[in-house]
Amino acid sequence: MTTNNDSHNGSSGTGPNPEITTDDSDPTGRYRSSAAGQVQQNVADADGDVSPPGTEAPADAGPSTEAEAKPAPTERFQWMKDTRQWGVRAPLTQHGLTVESIAIGVYGEIPDESREMTRMPRGSVATPGMPRLDNYSVNRKDELWSDNAATLYEEAIQRRWNAMQDIDWDSLPEHPQDFELAWCQLCTELGQHATAEIDTIGQWLHRMNYAYIEPKMFLATQEFDSARHFEAMRHRALCNGGALGLESPGMMNRRMVETRAGWPEVAVSMYIARGTMTLLLYRFGAHFASNPVDRRIFSLCLQDKARHMAYGMGMLKLTVAVKGVDFGVSLRRILGSIEKDMAGELRDTVLWEAMAIISGGSVSGMAEGMAAVSRLRSDYVRQYAARLRCVGIDKQEPALHPDLAAVLQ
Numbered sequence: 001m002t003t004n005n006d007s008h009n010g011s012s013g014t015g016p017n018p019e020i021t022t023d024d025s026d027p028t029g030r031y032r033s034s035a036a037g038q039v040q041q042n043v044a045d046a047d048g049d050v051s052p053p054g055t056e057a058p059a060d061a062g063p064s065t066e067a068e069a070k071p072a073p074t075e076r077f078q079w080m081k082d083t084r085q086w087g088v089r090a091p092l093t094q095h096g097l098t099v100e101s102i103a104i105g106v107y108g109e110i111p112d113e114s115r116e117m118t119r120m121p122r123g124s125v126a127t128p129g130m131p132r133l134d135n136y137s138v139n140r141k142d143e144l145w146s147d148n149a150a151t152l153y154e155e156a157i158q159r160r161w162n163a164m165q166d167i168d169w170d171s172l173p174e175h176p177q178d179f180e181l182a183w184c185q186l187c188t189e190l191g192q193h194a195t196a197e198i199d200t201i202g203q204w205l206h207r208m209n210y211a212y213i214e215p216k217m218f219l220a221t222q223e224f225d226s227a228r229h230f231e232a233m234r235h236r237a238l239c240n241g242g243a244l245g246l247e248s249p250g251m252m253n254r255r256m257v258e259t260r261a262g263w264p265e266v267a268v269s270m271y272i273a274r275g276t277m278t279l280l281l282y283r284f285g286a287h288f289a290s291n292p293v294d295r296r297i298f299s300l301c302l303q304d305k306a307r308h309m310a311y312g313m314g315m316l317k318l319t320v321a322v323k324g325v326d327f328g329v330s331l332r333r334i335l336g337s338i339e340k341d342m343a344g345e346l347r348d349t350v351l352w353e354a355m356a357i358i359s360g361g362s363v364s365g366m367a368e369g370m371a372a373v374s375r376l377r378s379d380y381v382r383q384y385a386a387r388l389r390c391v392g393i394d395k396q397e398p399a400l401h402p403d404l405a406a407v408l409q
Contacts, residue, residue: 014312048171063231082125111236114211122211133171137206138263143338146314149214152307156221159301159307163232165400172240172293183294184236185245185354186285187233193278194230196253197308200221200270204263218311225304232297249348252277261334264319268331271312272387277380279305284376288359313391320392328393335388335395342384343403346377381407 021290090101102108107123117132138144146152175183201223208216237244253273259266285298320328352373353366360369381397381404388395397408 043282048140066177083122083199084125094239094293095102095154098154099217101156101230103150103296110141110145111211114209115139116209119210119334122213136207136209138204138212141212142319144208144212144215144263144315145318146215146311147318148310148314149218152220152311153214155307156218156225156304159303160193160303161228163228163235167232167235167297168204168293168298169235169239171291173291174240175290176362178357179241180242181245182354182357184237185317185350186281186358188245189351190278190281190285191230191233191237192248192253192273193281194226194233194249196250197226197270198230200256200266201226204266208263215315221352222311225308225384229304230303232301236294236297245354246350248351249345251344252338255338255341264316264327265331267312267316267332268393269338271309271316272384272391273335274344275309275312276384278385279309280376280380280383284355285360288372290361313387316391331386332393332395335393336401339404341400342399346380346407347384353378377407381405 003030038100085106088105088107090097090104093101105123109123116126117136118126118128118130119133120126174180203217205216205219205223207220210216234244252269256266256274257271259269279302282298282302286295286302287293289298352370355368355373355376356369357363359372360366360367383398384399384404385397397405
């Protein structure tokens with residue numbers, strides 16, 4: 001990248017002190033750029049009123065003018081010229097100075113690919129000699145970008161909530177043991193969904209190039225949301241005389257955490273395969289809540305999860321559109337093994353029995369409650385297939401894994 005450094009930090013010998021040199025190997029950390037050495041000398045000159053070596057005024061020289069005695073700041077501090085675009089003023093909106101507002105001029109130019117392997121903020125000037133990090137593997141816009149990421153980040157900040165203070169835990173009514181244990185089992189499973197997201201996003205954030213800061217910022221909020229969801233689910237399981245339930249099979253959780261192919265492949269697992277189910281479970285909890293406390297817990301988690309899904313869908317839709325049909329075909333092939341894991345979890349009876357007790361109101365109402373659970377399972381498979389088609393992956397219901405297709409029967 002060509003910067004203003006090319007014109008004023010070269011070896012032309014111009015400037016107040018052309019003799020200053022820099023040493024990339026200086027272990028003291030004093031080296032930053034050629035401009036930095038000039039600034040140090042300029043500051044020393046200003047503080048001590050000492051002329052640089054070789055610039056002493058002749059004895060018969062007349063008094064200096066005020067302009068010569070007080071040079072302009074950009075003449076004294078050469079690093080002030082290290083800017084790609086000066087005079088940018090981000091517009092204020094009715095919501096304040098937003099992330100989208102400051103994506104203006106060169107600072108809002110999103111590269112299709114970035115090979116800048118440091119933590120240099122997008123739009124700043126590179127420091128010569130900065131060592132490479134060499135650990136960014138997500139360096140293309142079509143691998144993580146979503147046009148709604150900045151807006152979703154702002155929403156996440158504005159809608160943040162506190163599980164400890166924003167839930168009236170003292171108002172939670174007591175339930176019969178079987179009914180309470182069913183809620184505890186649902187909360188246990190949803191807590192595991194949340195921890196899998198924490199681990200998954202944590203493995204990928206540091207691999208994403210800083211040229212794409214808006215998705216990185218949003219994913220940081222999703223990781224925090226997931227931690228809060230885990231806290232809320234754990235609180236709910238333990239605050240009402242209940243207990244944590246049985247660990248889930250966790251096949252989809254492991255797939256999310258262990259996928260190494262790339263962020264789009266992880267996103268298919270986390271947002272479409274797993275996220276569709278998580279969203280439905282939060283909606284189920286909010287719908288069948290028998291008291292305002294449970295309804296508020298699950299409604300708040302639901303609004304967060306809907307925001308996560310909005311990013312995942314937008315990102316995958318852009319990825320498939322840019323990378324083309326062949327990439328969509330490769331994702332469809334990966335889905336074969338993903339669907340096998342999904343079918344395995346759908347065969348586990350623990351969660352479905354607990355949900356049948358919740359929707360039926362008691363163990364004696366399980367038969368009626370199981371009808372609602374069966375509808376949820378069918379909705380899950382249909383919404384999973386519909387989301388794939390929405391992002392451009394041609395996956396029709398007849399092409400689903402046989403065990404998934406059987407759920408629709």
